[in-house]
Amino acid sequence: MDANQYVKDKQIVIFELDDVLFPEKDYLLQVYYLFAQFIEYTEQKSAQPILGFMRSEYENNGAEKLFEKTANQFGIDPKYKYNFDLLHQNARLTLKLLLYKNMLEFMQELIVDRKQIVIVTAGNPEQQLNKIKQTEWNGLEQYLTVYFVDELGQSKAEIFQNILNSSNLSANEALVVGANKIDEQQSKLINLPYIVSLEIYK
Incomplete structure (x- = not known):
């Protein structure tokens, strides 16, 4: 499905890392x-x-x-x-982590359209940061803002809400792209639009 239809009225797109931007x-x-x-x-x-x-x-x-x-x-x-x-x-990886091709293209389109890109990732913060540092971002890294759930000690829903507040945005101006039920449930708690990352590959 054409990803543009998901974001035409959005100002910010929030991603998880694992199995969303690249295979864990x-x-x-x-x-x-x-x-x-x-x-x-x-x-x-x-x-x-x-x-x-x-x-x-x-x-x-x-x-x-x-x-x-x-x-x-x-x-x-x-x-x-x-x-x-x-x-x-x-770990110092032998091979850099590569973004899913369609996700790379989607994120590049977001930048062209001047949308904000945010990563909110759960898991050990050092491990998640290590992944980020060893990902081939193709220049996207300068546009990323990253929040580590375990470091902040907040739920994803709380972090999502704080992101909206700091950007002065309503829930319908944002989109969460995730890969599991937890991401979906946390999004629904504050009425954030949510899609499974696989939807973007169709």
Whole structure:
């Protein structure tokens, strides 16, 4: 569907990061690769089967308890949980994160039309900032304003409302682009128009 119809009467568009602007797995799989390489270097355990296990487990069951499952499978010392968690926050990626093509084009159109772009992202603030720093924004970075939900200690609905207040905008002048029920519920709490990011790809 033509994205322009969503924003013709909007002044500001609010995005989440993960699975909205880029696939979260593009970040996590690189973190797992770096961790497997780290274990190979420190413990002389082959990285390839470790990475293969982590990838399969993540794709089938998600990221929860992935270190514990991997440690149990390969006899990895629990002390390396610290390194695993730290890599999530400060990993230097081999490949930059790439925006979904249609989302990149959508954001570029927003800039041309002089719309404000805001990112409101949940999750560990250091990890989310690390993702932002290692994303190929194609020049969009200078137009972004970012709010970290966990750092502010507010709900998304409260942050959305504060953004509207600071910009002197009504709810119908903004749009939230998300990828999950939480984003949708938080938007509805203050009557903010909401669309699933996948809608923009149609």
